[in-house]
Amino acid sequence: MSSLISQSCLPVCSPFRYRALTFILTFLLYTSFHLSRKPISIVKSELHKNCSAVSEAAIIASSSSQQPSLLSLHTDVDCGWKPFDKSNYKQLLGAMDYSFLCAYAIGMYLSGIIGERLPIRLYLTVGMLASGVFTCLFGLGYIYNIHNLSFYIFVQVANGLVQTAGWPSVVTCIGNWFGKGRRGLIMGLWNSHTSVGNILGSLIAGYWVSSNWGMSFIVPGLIIIIMGVVCFLFLIERKYILSVLTPRGPLCSSAVRWSGYGYRSLLCSLPQSYDTELLLPRESERIPMQPVVVVKSESEPSAISFMGALRIPGVVEFSLCLLFAKLVSYTFLFWLPLYITKAAHLDAKKAGDLSTLFDVGGIVGGVLAGVISDKLGKRATTCAVMLLVAAPTVSLHCTATVRKHRMLLVCGGLVNGPYALITTAVSADLGTHKSLKGNARALSTVTAIIDGTGSVGAALGPLLAGLLSAGGWDQVFYMLMTADFLALLVRPLTCII
Numbered sequence: 001m002s003s004l005i006s007q008s009c010l011p012v013c014s015p016f017r018y019r020a021l022t023f024i025l026t027f028l029l030y031t032s033f034h035l036s037r038k039p040i041s042i043v044k045s046e047l048h049k050n051c052s053a054v055s056e057a058a059i060i061a062s063s064s065s066q067q068p069s070l071l072s073l074h075t076d077v078d079c080g081w082k083p084f085d086k087s088n089y090k091q092l093l094g095a096m097d098y099s100f101l102c103a104y105a106i107g108m109y110l111s112g113i114i115g116e117r118l119p120i121r122l123y124l125t126v127g128m129l130a131s132g133v134f135t136c137l138f139g140l141g142y143i144y145n146i147h148n149l150s151f152y153i154f155v156q157v158a159n160g161l162v163q164t165a166g167w168p169s170v171v172t173c174i175g176n177w178f179g180k181g182r183r184g185l186i187m188g189l190w191n192s193h194t195s196v197g198n199i200l201g202s203l204i205a206g207y208w209v210s211s212n213w214g215m216s217f218i219v220p221g222l223i224i225i226i227m228g229v230v231c232f233l234f235l236i237e238r239k240y241i242l243s244v245l246t247p248r249g250p251l252c253s254s255a256v257r258w259s260g261y262g263y264r265s266l267l268c269s270l271p272q273s274y275d276t277e278l279l280l281p282r283e284s285e286r287i288p289m290q291p292v293v294v295v296k297s298e299s300e301p302s303a304i305s306f307m308g309a310l311r312i313p314g315v316v317e318f319s320l321c322l323l324f325a326k327l328v329s330y331t332f333l334f335w336l337p338l339y340i341t342k343a344a345h346l347d348a349k350k351a352g353d354l355s356t357l358f359d360v361g362g363i364v365g366g367v368l369a370g371v372i373s374d375k376l377g378k379r380a381t382t383c384a385v386m387l388l389v390a391a392p393t394v395s396l397h398c399t400a401t402v403r404k405h406r407m408l409l410v411c412g413g414l415v416n417g418p419y420a421l422i423t424t425a426v427s428a429d430l431g432t433h434k435s436l437k438g439n440a441r442a443l444s445t446v447t448a449i450i451d452g453t454g455s456v457g458a459a460l461g462p463l464l465a466g467l468l469s470a471g472g473w474d475q476v477f478y479m480l481m482t483a484d485f486l487a488l489l490v491r492p493l494t495c496i497i
Contacts, residue, residue, distance in 0.1 A: 018236060022177045025234060026170040027190055029124070031197040032227040033166045036135045036220040038201025040096070041334045041355075043213045045341040045348040048080040048089040082147040092149065094466020097334050099153045101459030103160030108455050111164035112448020113306060120169045120444075121235045127165025128228030134159035135221030142214030167423070167451050168444040175428040175443050176238035184379070187424035188370025195359035195366070195416065198333065202359075206352035309445045314430055318422055319453035321383065324487035325419045327457030328394070328480050332358055332415065334462040339473060357405050361412025366420030368413070379426050383418040384488060390414035391484035394477055418487070423451055457483070 084092055115123055138155045140146075178186050205216035310316060336358060340351040365386070373382040393411050427447045461483070468475040 019177050021234070022173055022236060023186075023190060025231070026173050027193045029128070029227055029231055029235075030166055030170050031193040031200065032128070032220075032224040033131065033163060034194050034197025035201040035204070036131060036217075036224045037100075037163075038198050038333070039135075039205035039216040039220055040100075040138075041337050042202055042205035042209055042348060042352040043216055044093050044338045045351060046081070046209050046213050047084040047093070081142075083149050090466045090469050093338075094463050096152055096156055097462035097466070098459055100156040100160040101330065101455060101462065103157040104164055105452055105455035105459050107161040107164035108167070108448050108452030109306070110448075112168045112309075112445040112452070115165070115168045115172065115444040115448070120172060120237045121232065123165055124169040124235065125228050125232040127162050127169075128224050128231060130162035131159055131166075132221045132223075132225030132228060134162065135224065136218045137221075139214035139217030139221065142212065164448075168448045171424065171427055171447045172444045173235065173237055174424075178428075184370035184372075184374035184421070184425045185367070186370070187428065188367040188420060191366045191370075191420040191424045192363040194420065195362040195412075198359040198362075199356045202337070202352045202356050206349040209348045209352070306445065306449070309449055312430055312446060314426075315446060315449060318380075318426055318430070319450045321487050322419065322422045322450055322454035323457035324483040325383075325387065325415075325422065325457070326454035327461035327483045328390070328415050328487075329362075329419045329461075330458035331461035331465050331476070331480060332412075335465045335469070335476070339476075343473065354405075354408070357408040358412035359416075361409035361414075362416030362420070364409075365413030365415070365417030369417035369421040370425060373421060373425065379421060379429070383421055386414050386417045387484050387488045390418075391481045391488075394480045394484065419454075423447075423454065427451070 080089070086092075134155050138152065138159075141151060141155075146152075174187070174190060201220060204219055205213075208215035208219070337348070337351045337355045340346060340354055341348060344351070344354075346354065369382055369386060373379040376382065390411070393407075393414050427450050428443065430446050430450070461480075464479055465476045468479055
């Protein structure tokens, strides 16, 4: 309860400032989450290098007078990082992606339920600090010369579990502060943190990848730890209303202002579950700097159950749609830099920089999806049209050279547009559905169910890419086109929104 009082008594001129603070802060917080996920896709091409050139050098060196020990050392260093230097490296890298994403998908279902019952600020802070530690731990594998696959799998699983604290928490915060009026536009702009985090993660990891790939993980890990501290200090979870009473009746209604006498009024936007009164002297209507606050707690609406959230119209349908949409998006997230490296014969840094164009397109696609869905009032229709166009675009991306920058931009926009819309505006709409009768405590659980189901697809996509790429990259793109069409098939069931 002390947290309620302390957060309610922050001086500010307008509720708009609280909304702006929440928007910017949650944007930066989840940017740091995605920033810490991106390095693995950049470092893949360094974990397994092109060994054909090394093999030719080995043949030439074997006929010369070089010492065998030096030749062996040169081959081990240039061919990659054990155990990823073997011919089955794609399967091993795919298993590493799968371990993270599978743990993330399983943990997400639990995360929403936990998030409804714990203070969001503390829950999110602990998740960020733990995620930073595990991200740094992966990078320490390079510094301490660790070549055990089990170590990297363990770190990925642990990191996947703790990162589930992020998404339900930030969506709940942003949903608490913003209404439905222009939710598509606001959420579209806000959800660009996903692409911004991917871009920053690519640039940071690319800077270190060739010289010391361990720092590609340690620097993002330190960033998310710092942002966790910022979250603990500054995040305001929801609006609070203080009913300020005087002998003449309620004094405070909406404005929050400083007076020249050293008094202040407070943000007045009461939650339904609390009735707060300030005890004031009868002869004065001024509010002292340190008011005495009495909080009368009424019965709070109970947190919704998992099955109760599933019964909300549209939750199951949009969850299935996101499963296939996120499968496509995360396959690009984890495998696009390696594909560019192999197809365009670029080094790891240049491939990472080029892959950021996909995320730039994702920013534009997310905003456009939000704006269009606001104008039409049809979020499902907006998703369907973008998915319909995305499938042939992925096919063109398969046949075109990856140097065509426009194709990366267009493909990023069409792939990430529906994904962004479902995980933000649609989740917030369903979490505040009219069938809940004003119970706002379902938002975190609904968000977790939708994103958790999507994360199952996110886990399957990179795993399948690792298996199918052994037979050629064309098979990977056929799989992505099939997923887009499957996401489109569930659209007729989602006519509610």
